[in-house]
Every structure is written in C-alpha cells, then in structure tokens.
Amino acid sequence: MQLNINGKTVVAEPGDTVYQAAKKAGISIPSLCVSHHLAPFGSCRLCVCEIDGQSGTPASCTTPVRPDMVVQTESDRLRRHRHNIVELYMSEQPEGSEMSGPLRELRLACGVDRVRYPDGARSKRASVRDDSNPFFTFDNAACISCARCVRACDEIQGTHALTMFGRGFEARPSAGPYQPSARGFADSNCVSCGACVKECPTGALTENTVLEQGVPTRTVRTTCAYCGVGCAFDAGVRDGRVVQMLPSDDGPSNRGQACMKGRFGWTYNDAPDRLSVPLLRRGNDWEEISWESALDLVAQEFTRIKGAFGQDALATISSSRGTNEENYLFAKFMRCVIGTNHIDNCARVCHSATVTGMMETLGASAATNSLQDLDVAQLIMVVGANPTESHPVVGARIKQAHRRGVPLIVIDPRRTELARLADLHLQLRPGSNVALLNAMGHVLVKEGLLDQAFISARTEGIEDWIKTVSDCTPESAEAITGVPAHLIGQAARLYGSSRASYCCHGLGVTEHRWGSHGVIALCNLALATGNIGNPGTGINPLRGQNNVQGASDMGCLPTYFAGYQRLDDPKLATLHQTVTGRPLPAKRGMKTPDMWDAAIAGRLKGLWIIGYDVAQTDPNLKKVHEALKRVEFLVVQDLFLCETAKFAHLVLPGASFLEKDGTFTNLERRIQRIRKAVEPPHGILPDWRVVCEVSNRMGYPMPYQHPSEIMDEIATLTPMCAGVSYDRLDQHEGLQWPVPTAGHEGTALMHQETFPKGKAQFVAVEYLPPGEAASKEYPFVLTTGRILQHYNCGAQTRRTDILELVDTDVLEMHPDDMEGLHLRDGEVVRLVSARGEALLPVVGSERVLPGHLFTSFHFPASTVNALLSSSADDSSKCPEYKVSAVRVEPIEREELDPEDEAELRHMRARLIT
Amino acid sequence: MVRLYLANDTSSCAAGAGRLADAWCERPEIQLIRTSSRGAFFLEPMVERDTPNGRETWFNVAPDDLPRIVAGVGGTPVAEIPFLQQQTRFTFVNFGITEPLAIDEYQTGGGLKGLAAAQGLSPEAIVEELRISRLRGRGGAAFPVWKKWQVAQQVGAEQKYVVANADEGDAGTYCDRMIMEGDPFRLIEGMLICARAIGATRGYIYCRYEYPAAAQTMRFAIQKAREADLLDCDDSPFDLEVVVGAGSYVCGEETALLESLEGRRGVVLAKPPYPAESGLYGKPTIVSNVLTFATIPNILAEGGAWHASLGTEGSCGTMALQLGGRVKQPGLVEVPFGLTLRDVLDRFGGGMAPGSRFKAVQVGGPLGSLFPESQLDIPICYDAFAKAGAILGHGGIVVYDDETNMVELARHFMAFTADESCGKCTPCRIGSVRGREILERIQRGQGTAEDLALLSDLGETMKATSLCALGGRAPYPVLTAIEHFPNEFRRCQKV
Amino acid sequence: MRTQYGTRLAEALESCRPVPPDKPNILKTLLAVQSALGYVPTSDLPQIAQVLEVTDAQLAGVLSYYSDLRTQPPSRHLIRVCRGESCTANHGLRVLLAVQDHVRVAAGDRTQAERFTVEQMSCAGNCAVSPTVIVDDEVHGRVVPSQMAALLERYK
Numbered sequence A: 001m002q003l004n005i006n007g008k009t010v011v012a013e014p015g016d017t018v019y020q021a022a023k024k025a026g027i028s029i030p031s032l033c034v035s036h037h038l039a040p041f042g043s044c045r046l047c048v049c050e051i052d053g054q055s056g057t058p059a060s061c062t063t064p065v066r067p068d069m070v071v072q073t074e075s076d077r078l079r080r081h082r083h084n085i086v087e088l089y090m091s092e093q094p095e096g097s098e099m100s101g102p103l104r105e106l107r108l109a110c111g112v113d114r115v116r117y118p119d120g121a122r123s124k125r126a127s128v129r130d131d132s133n134p135f136f137t138f139d140n141a142a143c144i145s146c147a148r149c150v151r152a153c154d155e156i157q158g159t160h161a162l163t164m165f166g167r168g169f170e171a172r173p174s175a176g177p178y179q180p181s182a183r184g185f186a187d188s189n190c191v192s193c194g195a196c197v198k199e200c201p202t203g204a205l206t207e208n209t210v211l212e213q214g215v216p217t218r219t220v221r222t223t224c225a226y227c228g229v230g231c232a233f234d235a236g237v238r239d240g241r242v243v244q245m246l247p248s249d250d251g252p253s254n255r256g257q258a259c260m261k262g263r264f265g266w267t268y269n270d271a272p273d274r275l276s277v278p279l280l281r282r283g284n285d286w287e288e289i290s291w292e293s294a295l296d297l298v299a300q301e302f303t304r305i306k307g308a309f310g311q312d313a314l315a316t317i318s319s320s321r322g323t324n325e326e327n328y329l330f331a332k333f334m335r336c337v338i339g340t341n342h343i344d345n346c347a348r349v350c351h352s353a354t355v356t357g358m359m360e361t362l363g364a365s366a367a368t369n370s371l372q373d374l375d376v377a378q379l380i381m382v383v384g385a386n387p388t389e390s391h392p393v394v395g396a397r398i399k400q401a402h403r404r405g406v407p408l409i410v411i412d413p414r415r416t417e418l419a420r421l422a423d424l425h426l427q428l429r430p431g432s433n434v435a436l437l438n439a440m441g442h443v444l445v446k447e448g449l450l451d452q453a454f455i456s457a458r459t460e461g462i463e464d465w466i467k468t469v470s471d472c473t474p475e476s477a478e479a480i481t482g483v484p485a486h487l488i489g490q491a492a493r494l495y496g497s498s499r500a501s502y503c504c505h506g507l508g509v510t511e512h513r514w515g516s517h518g519v520i521a522l523c524n525l526a527l528a529t530g531n532i533g534n535p536g537t538g539i540n541p542l543r544g545q546n547n548v549q550g551a552s553d554m555g556c557l558p559t560y561f562a563g564y565q566r567l568d569d570p571k572l573a574t575l576h577q578t579v580t581g582r583p584l585p586a587k588r589g590m591k592t593p594d595m596w597d598a599a600i601a602g603r604l605k606g607l608w609i610i611g612y613d614v615a616q617t618d619p620n621l622k623k624v625h626e627a628l629k630r631v632e633f634l635v636v637q638d639l640f641l642c643e644t645a646k647f648a649h650l651v652l653p654g655a656s657f658l659e660k661d662g663t664f665t666n667l668e669r670r671i672q673r674i675r676k677a678v679e680p681p682h683g684i685l686p687d688w689r690v691v692c693e694v695s696n697r698m699g700y701p702m703p704y705q706h707p708s709e710i711m712d713e714i715a716t717l718t719p720m721c722a723g724v725s726y727d728r729l730d731q732h733e734g735l736q737w738p739v740p741t742a743g744h745e746g747t748a749l750m751h752q753e754t755f756p757k758g759k760a761q762f763v764a765v766e767y768l769p770p771g772e773a774a775s776k777e778y779p780f781v782l783t784t785g786r787i788l789q790h791y792n793c794g795a796q797t798r799r800t801d802i803l804e805l806v807d808t809d810v811l812e813m814h815p816d817d818m819e820g821l822h823l824r825d826g827e828v829v830r831l832v833s834a835r836g837e838a839l840l841p842v843v844g845s846e847r848v849l850p851g852h853l854f855t856s857f858h859f860p861a862s863t864v865n866a867l868l869s870s871s872a873d874d875s876s877k878c879p880e881y882k883v884s885a886v887r888v889e890p891i892e893r894e895e896l897d898p899e900d901e902a903e904l905r906h907m908r909a910r911l912i913t
Numbered sequence B: 001m002v003r004l005y006l007a008n009d010t011s012s013c014a015a016g017a018g019r020l021a022d023a024w025c026e027r028p029e030i031q032l033i034r035t036s037s038r039g040a041f042f043l044e045p046m047v048e049r050d051t052p053n054g055r056e057t058w059f060n061v062a063p064d065d066l067p068r069i070v071a072g073v074g075g076t077p078v079a080e081i082p083f084l085q086q087q088t089r090f091t092f093v094n095f096g097i098t099e100p101l102a103i104d105e106y107q108t109g110g111g112l113k114g115l116a117a118a119q120g121l122s123p124e125a126i127v128e129e130l131r132i133s134r135l136r137g138r139g140g141a142a143f144p145v146w147k148k149w150q151v152a153q154q155v156g157a158e159q160k161y162v163v164a165n166a167d168e169g170d171a172g173t174y175c176d177r178m179i180m181e182g183d184p185f186r187l188i189e190g191m192l193i194c195a196r197a198i199g200a201t202r203g204y205i206y207c208r209y210e211y212p213a214a215a216q217t218m219r220f221a222i223q224k225a226r227e228a229d230l231l232d233c234d235d236s237p238f239d240l241e242v243v244v245g246a247g248s249y250v251c252g253e254e255t256a257l258l259e260s261l262e263g264r265r266g267v268v269l270a271k272p273p274y275p276a277e278s279g280l281y282g283k284p285t286i287v288s289n290v291l292t293f294a295t296i297p298n299i300l301a302e303g304g305a306w307h308a309s310l311g312t313e314g315s316c317g318t319m320a321l322q323l324g325g326r327v328k329q330p331g332l333v334e335v336p337f338g339l340t341l342r343d344v345l346d347r348f349g350g351g352m353a354p355g356s357r358f359k360a361v362q363v364g365g366p367l368g369s370l371f372p373e374s375q376l377d378i379p380i381c382y383d384a385f386a387k388a389g390a391i392l393g394h395g396g397i398v399v400y401d402d403e404t405n406m407v408e409l410a411r412h413f414m415a416f417t418a419d420e421s422c423g424k425c426t427p428c429r430i431g432s433v434r435g436r437e438i439l440e441r442i443q444r445g446q447g448t449a450e451d452l453a454l455l456s457d458l459g460e461t462m463k464a465t466s467l468c469a470l471g472g473r474a475p476y477p478v479l480t481a482i483e484h485f486p487n488e489f490r491r492c493q494k495v
Numbered sequence C: 001m002r003t004q005y006g007t008r009l010a011e012a013l014e015s016c017r018p019v020p021p022d023k024p025n026i027l028k029t030l031l032a033v034q035s036a037l038g039y040v041p042t043s044d045l046p047q048i049a050q051v052l053e054v055t056d057a058q059l060a061g062v063l064s065y066y067s068d069l070r071t072q073p074p075s076r077h078l079i080r081v082c083r084g085e086s087c088t089a090n091h092g093l094r095v096l097l098a099v100q101d102h103v104r105v106a107a108g109d110r111t112q113a114e115r116f117t118v119e120q121m122s123c124a125g126n127c128a129v130s131p132t133v134i135v136d137d138e139v140h141g142r143v144v145p146s147q148m149a150a151l152l153e154r155y156k
C-alpha cells in the first residue's frame, strides 16, 4: 500500500498506523506515549498530523493508513500545538524537578523557552515516590501520566500490578493497593519484570542501579544466563561495571521482554563473597593458592589417579550453566585425556526423561517447535510446567495468547497462575500423568479424532498404542488421577480438534518414577493427532537452565557423543581420531547417580564438578554427601563457595557469563552468543581456559585462543552443528539446530518432512504408580519445584536484592489441612520422610489440594532434598523430585518476630492471588 | 369513583406529584393512575381525568385541590394546552397518557408494530429502511444510524451486542430519563429491532447513577417483556440488562461507556476500531442513544420514507428539545427539525421566567456554545449548528438571565471539564486545569489581556488535539462567552 | 454488628462472583458492595480482589476513578446539590450556599453530628423543575434558598 507523507511516497502494510508508516520511511514524528510493543493509545497528542480530506489534526499513532492518503506531519499549526502541549507538560512539573532527556529534547525542539502559566498560581504534580521495589523507583514528579507503564504491565507482562489512579489532572500510575499504608510496588503483585521501567519515556520509573551508578556509556549484546528461554539483553556498562541489563527488542526469543532474574538478578556478579582465587583445603581451612599451583595440582592428581586406578576412577560433572564451548571441552578432556565417558551434566536431574522419551518416539530430543509458534497456536496445553514462574517470558507469551482468545489447558496438581486462567485445569494427583494422557488418547480413538493421514504416512506402531489406551477409559483414569472424567474428555476433544495444538511440558512430567513414560505418552498424543511438524504444534520441553540443552548437545553425557551421536559409530570414531588425534572411548560411562554409588563403593577416586551444586540440589542428600566425602580428590569450580564446594579439596573460581565469550543453546535449540561485557575480577580464568590449562599440563595441548575456535571444532565433529560458526552467529539472531551446512538457515520447525529415523514410533506405555504413596505414617505427598524469585541452588539469586522479596523456602499447605493440624501461617514445621527431615515455615495456599504439599529448594538451610529418596525414572535416572511421602510435625513454637509474620502473611496473599 | 391520572416520573414527583399521591392514597372517592409525564413540567404536578371530549387537566395542583377536581371544576382540556398543541409528538406520543409498565397499553397505542414489521424483514432490509429514513444518532455526534448498523451487521462474530447509551450526562437534558421512566417498552422495542438487524443476542442499558428510578423502571419493564415472551431475537433469547454507572460524564462517550460496562475505568479509547466493529469484549457492538432507539419503532412501523419526510434536508424527523434554565415554560418539546431557536424559546418557552431578562442561551449541554440574543435565528438543525461551530448535542437548551456572571459561568464550564476529564490525553488533562486557573485569576481581578490570548491559544490546542469531544469542545462555551460578553472579562482585568 | 456487616459483604460479593465465561466486573461489584454497606471500605479490597480474581491495582484504579464510589461511610443523610447548567442558570449556587450555611460545613465535609454529608452533583435530569437538591433518594425541585433550612429540618 502506498501513501504520501510530507510529499514523500511511503510504502506501508495494511494495519500500520500513520506513525509506523512514517517511521519506516525515516520520518520521525514527535511522540512520547507510543510504543511498538503496545496497542495504539493516543495520550500525549504530540504526534498529531494533518490528513487531506479529513478535518482536524488526528494523532498519527492511532490513525491507520489508507491507500493514497496524503499526510503532513509538520506545519505551523502542528508546531504550535506541539509547543503548547510541551508547555503544558512543563507547567505541571514541580519546581526544581529535573526534566528527563526526552522531555528536555522536545522542549528544545518545540522551542518552549518559557511557560506562560504563571508559577505559583498553578497546580503541580503531587509529590509521590514509590521506592518500595528493590530494583526500581517511581517518581511522580517526572511522570507525564502516559500510562505506558500500566499498559506494559497489562499487555506485555499480563500481571495487572499497575493502574492509573484517580482521574483528570490527578491521574497517575500507581502500583496496586488503595490503603494509604500500603507500600506500593512491594505490596502489589508486581513480579518485577521491569517492562514498565523499560517503557517509561521520561525516567519517572528508573532502575536503582542506574540511579545510583549512572547511565551506561556502552552496551554489549548478550544472553541471559538463568533459564532456558535465553532472553537477549543489552548489558549496559559504565566504568567497567555493569549498571543495567535491558532486554533487547530484537531478541528472537524474548522480543524485548524479560523477567526479574535476568533483568535485575545479575548483581551477584559484584557480590563481596564471589570466589576470587583458587582455594586449597587445609584441614578445615582454606588456603588461597595461585592459579599456577592450582592448575598444576589438578593435572598432578588426575594423572596420579589415572595411573594408580585407571581411567574409570575419574569422572566429571559438567555445568549446564556454562557455555557450549566449555561443555564441549570438558567432554573432550574426559574422552581424549582421561579416556572415559564418565561425564554427565545437570540435565540428568531435569529433562533426561524428556531426552529418553523423545528419542524413543520422535528420534530427536529437543523442542520440536519454536517460541514464535505461540503466535500461531490454536490451542496451548501446558503439562507439568509452571512457566509464569520458571520461564516467565514464555509464561507472559502464553498469557498474551490466551488474552487473544487461544484456549489454554493446564495439567498440573497445583493451581498455578496459568491454571487459574486456563479454560481447563486438570488438577491430577502427582505422578498420574500417564493415566490421564492415555485416557485422553482413549477419547481421541473413540471419538475418531485421530489424524489418519498423518498416522499412516509418518508413524509406526499405532496398533499397540490403540490397544493400550482402549482400556484407559476416562472413568478409570478418574479413579487414578482424581480428575473428573468429563474434563478429560473435553481436554482430549480440544487438543484433538484445534488444528494446531502446542504442547509444552516441564518437570511435572519428567521428575517422576516413570518420567520417560509421561513424555512418551505426550508424544503419542501429538503423533495421533498430527500435532507435530506443523507451525503452532509440537512437543516442547521447557528446558530448565540457560544451557542445559547445550550441555547435552555437546556430549556431556555418558551415553552419547556431541550431537547425540552413538559412541560406537565407526564413522564417528574415525573422524574423532582424525580431528582430535585420540580414539573415542566406546564404553558407556556413569550417570551421576552411578557416580555416587561408585564413590561410596570406593571405585571413583577423582571427581571434577563444574557449576552444579549437587550437595544441595541432588536428591537423597545424605547419600550424595557421603559420596562426596569418599572421593579422594574433588575439584569444584563455581562462582561461589556453594554447598558442594564445601566438600572440595580444591575450589576454582569461575568467570560469570558477563565476563566471557561463548554460546548458550536455549529451549528452542537456538544457539546464541554471550559476549564479554566486563573483565573477570582478579584475573579469574573462564572455565574453558581452565580445561585447556589442565589438559596442556597433562600432555594433551588445547591451544584454543578464543571460544570461536572451539565452535569450529564442534562444527567439524557434529553434523547437526556443521553450519554453525561465530561469524554466522554474529550476523543472525542465533541459529537453531540442526544447521547441517554453512548455507543452512537453521531449523525453526523440526520434523516437517520426516523424522530422524524416518517414521516416528508410537510406544505404548501403561500407567504405573509412583515410587511412594501417602501412608498412615507419612500422610502427605510432597512435591518440590521452583518459585519465580529464586533460581535452583540459589547461589546466585540469594546474592541479589531478590532476597528482600523472598528470603526463605516455604511449605505450601491447603488451608483445610492447616486447620486440621492447627497450624497458623508462618509457623515453622518439621517435615519428616523415611530419609530425613527439614524445617520450613508453612503458609496456607489454595494452590495445592488437601493432602498435597509444595515447597521450593532454593535455600540450603531448609535441606529439602534430604527428604527425597534416590528413586528415579528407570531408563533416564531422572529423580523423582515430585513425589515423596512425608508427615508434618509442629515444633516448639519459637516466637517469630512480627516482621516475619507480616512477611508471611504477605507471602500468603501473593500465593493465593 | 373517579379515575385520576397523575404523573409518576422523577421531575413530576419533585414538583409535587409525590406529595399529592401520598396525601390522596387513602381517599376512597378516587382511583389514582400513575402515568408518565406530558413533559409540560411548568404545569406539574398536573392531574387529569377522562371526559367525553378527552382528558381534562388541572395545573400545579396542591393536595387540597382534590374536591375541586373530583367535582370537575376548573379543568382545562389537554388538547387546548398550547405548549402541547403545537408539538409533533411521535416518539413521545404516549407521554402523560399511558402507564409506563402496562405492556397492553403500549401495544394498544401502536407499540410493537415496528418490531413486527422488522420481523417480517431481512436484516439487510431493516438497515435499508433506516438508510431511507435518514435517521441520525441523537446522542450528540449525529452519525447516520444505518451506517453503524451496517458495519455491525457485516462483521462476522459469534456474539454481538446492543447497548443503549442512557448516560445522559449533558446537563439540561432529560428526555432519555423520561423515556426510560415513562415509555420503557419503546426503548426495548428499538433495541430488539437493532438486535435483529445486526444479529445480537445480548443487550445492555448503561444508565447513569443519578437515575435510580429510570433504572428501576427499566428493570421492571424488561421483566415484563420477558414474561410476555417479547425478549427473543430470531427465536433465541435476547438477554437484556440494566447496568448502572458511577458518576463520570465521560462514560457517556461510547468507548468509555463500553470500558465502564466491562467494569473498568471509564477512559476514552482511540478509534478505530469503532464499537460497531470491535466494541464490548471486542465484539461488534451498537451503542446508540436512548432517544435514537426510541425513534426507531415508528420508523419501522411507518416506513423510512415517512421519517425522511419530516424535518429538514440534513436533519430528518423530530427532535426532542429539552427546555431548562430561566425560561418561563421549561419542559419537553418534540418538533420536527427546522424551527429557529427563537421560535422554540418564544412559542414553547413562553419567554423568560417572571422577573428575569434574557442574557444568553446554551444549546447542547456543557460543551455547547452560547448564543446571545442576536444569534437566535439559527434553525434547529445539525448542519446549521455545525456551520456556526456549535452543536445541537442531545437537545438541551438552557437559558441564562442577566443576573448570570459570565466570568463565573466560563470558570464553571472549565471547572466542569477539569472535574470530568478522564485524564488520558494531555491537552484536556492539564489544559482544562490551566484554563480554569486562568479564569479564576481573571475572576479574582488579576487577569491580563495576555491571559485572554493565552486562553484562546490553549483553547485552539484543546480543540484540535484532544482525544474526545470533552476536551475538544470544552473551549467553546468559554470562548463564546468571551466573544459575546467581552466587557465582563475585561472589567475583571488587572489595571 | 461485625458479623452482619460480614454477611452483607459476602452476599454482595457472591452476587457478583463471575460465572464463566463472563468476566469479573469490578465496577458492578464495587457498586454492589457500596449499596450493601453504604461505602466501599478499603480494608475489604483484598477480599474483593480475591473473589473477583483481579488485582488490587485493578480495583484501586476503578475505585479512584468514579466519583460516586465512596471509601468513607456517609453520614445519615446525603445531600446532593445539582450544579448542572439548568440549575446554575436558576441560581443553584445560592441554593448550595444556603445548604452549606444550614449544615454549616463546606461541601464534602461532615457535621459533627454525622448527620449530613453535602456533595455537589452533575445534572440530575430534573432540569425542568430546577434548581434541584436530592436528599438521600428524594428529589426536590424548584428549591428556593430561603426554604432550605425548613426542608432539611425534615431529615433528622
């Protein structure tokens, strides 16, 4: 479509506004309230224009383009109106208040040298300041009441924590509560995503780090290092320090969005107790030693152990928090220098069941689709995942889709935020996924909702599956799951008939005694309805850590080489020998739990753990601690002296993601760059340099100068990454594997034509009960998982101002159970399982059903994982974190101080609303 | 026993009808029928009784007038009241005659004929009838009704809505209240016709908080209509509900109204999308004024051409003018478009209230322009008003006498805008407060010539850039006050 | 007292609990609460938010927007003096002054005796019988400043 703006012919899309069309054509129109992230609004009225044949001066930001319209954005009349509007803005700013950059520029541009309304005789903006949020501050003096912040909270984040308050001249943004005593943001349901701060055009909302340390002088594009969404950020740097993390508008997975942790939870980087030098254990003390001697020591000890006990006495657990290059090198080190496959990573305790389950059915173990598919999905089904807390940017996108009218099914024993919004919430008993999913299959078969064309062309083994699900009636599933049969039927019908059903799942599927069966059951449903290989569909595991996908991709697995290549593949063996000069060990290595057994049995002598706090986050802590104690030489490499480091003989400090170059692979298989924004303190070596140094010392030189060279090697050895290089990553918004050639643009949507094995495989699975059930002695089922504010072992988030918001794990219990046990909010209780016990404050929460308990595991003090057993999924060894039988005992009621009480009450309100 | 008729609407009661009813309720010699009001409020409380020659009436009745009335002494035939005689009553034909909630009376008087006609027509044909009728919306913007309906009809959606705008925020207007209190089935019938034309299954009447009696009458009427099986549209039930506002003038603006109807802050939204494409809950929605809906049954019953034959070229049909302020005979006047303002004031208003002299008249509510004596020959018609930079609005006509202080009045107007501004757009949110402050300064005797210039400069920016007509029209009454009565403003200036 | 209050609040909220697919309606709910309790106590907002499943902010935004929603309990009698144009033309300002004079407090304040609250209102739709004063639910038309004292004396 063509139109004419200021005499210039401009091309626009139908649906564009005049403002957008002008902007595309490089014509800038003065504006304050418009944002391309938000729906047209039209508040400031600076963007007025003149349109031939239309009376008046409409706002260009709310006027849609029409073919051949003739627009003027500059004229004496328009300039005068803009002058008058800017003058009005200036007239309400309190005396002495500093005008923000954009407003100051507008004032110059519009030539407002004086305000004609006499001072003193005019009302000003009320002096309202809200500094209750730990991360940012609102100052009404600088505000122009444009509501961009409110709209951001509604439209982008979907939290509705902000409102315009009052009307007319008084109208101003405000966070929630009405009571004068309320603290504003802190007492609201704000999730500190920072969207409002980013949208604010005037600086009325500003990050505290910027207020305190100044605006950044340069920015570095990088990727968030918390969760698997992989949000792109521009790290703002000033005087060698990061002062701001701003989500990038062109970030492919986040499009300018972020969550509390990525946006504000990076200040651990400057934490005073960051490890700075290698520490050597001397009895109960640490001795600071030089890097030289630390690296020598690792090389010496590993050489000694290998010599004395053989290669099988050494193992490494690599970090899903580190880069692809680092993970590749650790695996290479184990295979080429030590000569074993004893390497694993944190995916073991996380989505290993997904890997197994998807490999068996689809033949590839990563999200089949991309996050952008949420824009085209006709139905979204969230199974055992809590994205608004665990993957908040995905959570917000799902909420946006739901607001657009896309139906939402949530399968979760808890009433999570998405469950509350959902059209259907199937609140099943923990551990009963297979029963429920098979019953959905039953309905699909019975009601003829199968995609026969897809099934016959692209799958095998449907008969077995049909046979299995034919017994799984919704009624029988109701008895197992507790979900009313008719809801199961409804869910099946919605899922089977939407034409594009997007399924994403999380740990509620994998971390079970039969976790891979749960994943398989999901894949069966997708295959049966043809919801694979098409936009807006798929099986999409919400992978957890920033690079848990990458750590497995890079071969930090005892059973696969990089790119999930078989260890016994002769072609690979040859190539490996050529490229690395060493043979590829073919014997499968130990999985993490096997390592604990081996250590306790005295077979494992030397262990290297990088960025993984097993002593806090693995299950059955008593056993893990025992194993760690038995190892002769334990090296732990971390940013902090985490719980695991406390067992180490040698602790090596790590460089954080802000201090190194490399790549992460996010939950949609997208390989993205991280870039060094600041120097690591005290000359800390990044993890990849540490491997190189140790390897050099052990007689196998690793002469890499830069991670890009490591990536080049990965590309030669790994067909699915063959086309990846830093040059390409710098030009693209990352690359989604498979990228088979240098000319290949990456794969946003997998399995379009064929599956890796040709056809996909139905695998019939039957419901089997969890490892443990509630009993008389242990009447509650405990599920563990995460909360928004903290991250896994908490080593990082506990070292930020997030601690002001949440400073303890809490036990969520249904109010009826609270009453039954005569418990009050905030009371500390003892949780007892057959393995151990833990102390936690309890809060009443309607997120859980009676008989069900939930807690997080982010604080070492609560020793939650001491309660858990070693029970795990058979094939993947993914631990059963989601089902433990426990009892709850009241303890001597130590007086909680009133502040804590208030905090807990507040927490309760937040949990419920 | 004598049957007496006494109006039961808010204004008649405020004028004393309520007191009469209280006083007479136990009297065995009479049967009191509570009707709607004729709209000749200067005569209320009016008591009527049947005679062989039609109704006879007693004006401004006090409780002890009863014996006189029962005796039939001193009554005036209704047909001889000039105020009523000179009107052309179509929409208000039942007023003063029927009981508001008597559905059978409504039907006997010709009600439901429009609906029946509509039921015999295709939705397209209904819209076509409206196109022929050239009916324009009576809520203020005077937009052709058929165009909106056609849009809503053509947008595909599983749910559509019909909303009656009963916010009647303009001071000086009360015809919507009269319709809801006095002839509620007419509104329902109009809405049903609309529902049928666009395919809506749900309707709302958004009634301002200040009209509790109207809301209550509507609720009863809806109940009765439902019981009479009237409330269905193409065999599916038509859900109709009264929703009450909470004191915000801007909520009369259609987008703000829909926001408020959804329970949110009644803030104006930028258009497009227009409600007819995407309104309530994002669905196609017709928002029309109560009077607009009430006009429609007759159009369907008598045909669009009949309606188009009334009034002037650009303004067809009749208009319900509502006289108020210092006129001698305030009340409702339904006449075809085209009379001059002077005619209306003289013939119906009867001149000024005793003891007062004319100073100015405001047409179209608080955003309407002021007319001095010299400009009264303007015809009552949308286009003539538009040409004069004025608005007919919802037909409110308020006359000010010479005791009115124009500076205070101008300040009052700006203060109204400042109070009622939704606060969304800058020119209105800040501008109205600055405007008020300037006028306050002038009022205090501290104004300067520059202030008047500033006021007009600010006014131009408000007119041109405000998002809705509240900010956009607010300068008109103020600037016309300055234009026509410059001396009063000059007198107040600092020397 | 408190329990009666609690029941009335609970009933009002129950009547407004959203039934899917209908969305929660904040304004309607606040009006229901106000008609049950006479005002909208801010201390009850969390409970209202919970029933409607909306946020405190959403409630606060609506509550602070509409002038007819009250967060303070009104006095026994609410006097509303119309300030619309027709009443203004009929010198309604003098009526307001007379009322204020009688109640001896400025509009918006309350007498010590908790007897009257005086508010100004926009047009009551009673313009043809103006000036208008509404006391509680009773509409008085053609009021004369000098008669205000007598009129208000009827409300104890």
Ligand SMILES: Nc1nc2c(c(=O)[nH]1)N[C@H]1C(S)=C(S)[C@@H](COP(=O)(O)OP(=O)(O)OC[C@H]3O[C@@H](n4cnc5c(=O)[nH]c(N)nc54)[C@H](O)[C@@H]3O)O[C@H]1N2
Residues within 6 Å of the ligand: A227, A228, A350, A351, A383, A384, A385, A386, A387, A389, A390, A391, A411, A412, A413, A414, A416, A428, A429, A430, A431, A432, A433, A505, A506, A507, A508, A509, A542, A543, A544, A545, A783, A784, A785, A786, A787, A788, A789, A790, A791, A792, A793, A882
């Ligand atoms: N804020 C925050 N974000 C994180 C993390 C963090 O620690 N904090 N950790 C990251 C990591 S490592 C991971 S792996 C991801 C995990 O992200 P999620 O998969 O969302 O993790 P969880 O909260 O552990 O569990 C998800 C849901 O599973 C439900 N569930 C439990 N049992 C069952 C069941 O039997 N069936 C079904 N259907 N559901 C069940 C739980 O109620 C819970 O709501 O989050 C990542 N993101």
Ligand SMILES: Nc1nc2c(c(=O)[nH]1)N[C@H]1C(S)=C(S)[C@@H](COP(=O)(O)OP(=O)(O)OC[C@H]3O[C@@H](n4cnc5c(=O)[nH]c(N)nc54)[C@H](O)[C@@H]3O)O[C@H]1N2
Residues within 6 Å of the ligand: A319, A321, A322, A346, A347, A349, A350, A351, A507, A511, A544, A545, A610, A611, A612, A613, A614, A617, A618, A619, A637, A638, A639, A640, A642, A653, A654, A655, A656, A657, A687, A784, A785, A786, A791, A792, A793, A794, A795, A796, A856, A857, A864, A865, A868, A881
């Ligand atoms: N009860 C219970 N336990 C669980 C779970 C559960 O649901 N319930 N979930 C499990 C799951 S899914 C997971 S993934 C695990 C996660 O558990 P962990 O992997 O133990 O926890 P993280 O906090 O992700 O990170 C571990 C460490 O990595 C360090 N680190 C971060 N970046 C770097 C780096 O660049 N270099 C180095 N050297 N170190 C770095 C951090 O300081 C931190 O100490 O927890 C598991 N534990």
Ligand SMILES: Cc1cc2nc3c(=O)[nH]c(=O)nc-3n(C[C@H](O)[C@H](O)[C@H](O)COP(=O)(O)O)c2cc1C
Residues within 6 Å of the ligand: B136, B137, B138, B139, B140, B141, B142, B143, B145, B165, B166, B167, B168, B169, B170, B249, B250, B251, B252, B253, B254, B255, B287, B288, B289, B290, B292, B293, B468, B469, B470
């Ligand atoms: C500030 C403002 C207040 C309004 N108030 C009313 C009102 O009270 N009643 C009404 O019918 N229309 C009012 N309108 C006009 C409506 O926006 C809308 O045009 C009208 O309801 C459409 O109905 P109609 O086509 O029947 O006129 C108002 C407009 C504005 C800008």
Ligand code: SF4
Residues within 6 Å of the ligand: A149, A152, A153, A157, A159, A160, A161, A162, A175, A189, A190, A191, A192, A193, A194, A195, A196, A197
């Ligand atoms: S930080 Fe996010 S959740 Fe909090 S108010 Fe701002 S936009 Fe809303």
Ligand code: SF4
Residues within 6 Å of the ligand: A142, A143, A144, A145, A146, A147, A148, A149, A150, A173, A199, A200, A201, A202, A203, A204, A205
């Ligand atoms: S805080 Fe910023 S974004 Fe929010 S209204 Fe004020 S100026 Fe606009």
Ligand code: SF4
Residues within 6 Å of the ligand: A224, A225, A226, A227, A228, A229, A230, A231, A254, A258, A259, A260, A261, A262, A263, A391, A392, A393, A394
């Ligand atoms: S959603 Fe995940 S990747 Fe994005 S900012 Fe939050 S923690 Fe970082």
Ligand code: SF4
Residues within 6 Å of the ligand: B312, B313, B314, B315, B338, B379, B381, B382, B383, B384, B385
């Ligand atoms: S402006 Fe004059 S000619 Fe035009 S429609 Fe009105 S009365 Fe008729």
Ligand code: SF4
Residues within 6 Å of the ligand: B250, B268, B420, B421, B422, B423, B424, B425, B426, B428, B429, B466, B467, B468, B469, B470, B471, B472
């Ligand atoms: S003109 Fe006034 S009422 Fe209308 S949108 Fe702007 S601020 Fe709101």
Ligand code: FES
Residues within 6 Å of the ligand: A030, A031, A032, A033, A034, A041, A042, A043, A044, A045, A046, A047, A048, A059, A060, A061, A062
């Ligand atoms: S940018 Fe268009 S009105 Fe503000």
Ligand code: FES
Residues within 6 Å of the ligand: B171, B172, B173, C082, C083, C084, C085, C086, C087, C088, C122, C123, C124, C125, C126, C127, C128, C130, C131, C132
């Ligand atoms: S102006 Fe007061 S009742 Fe209309």
Ligand SMILES: [Mo]
Residues within 6 Å of the ligand: A349, A350, A351, A544, A545, A548
């Ligand atoms: Mo994880």
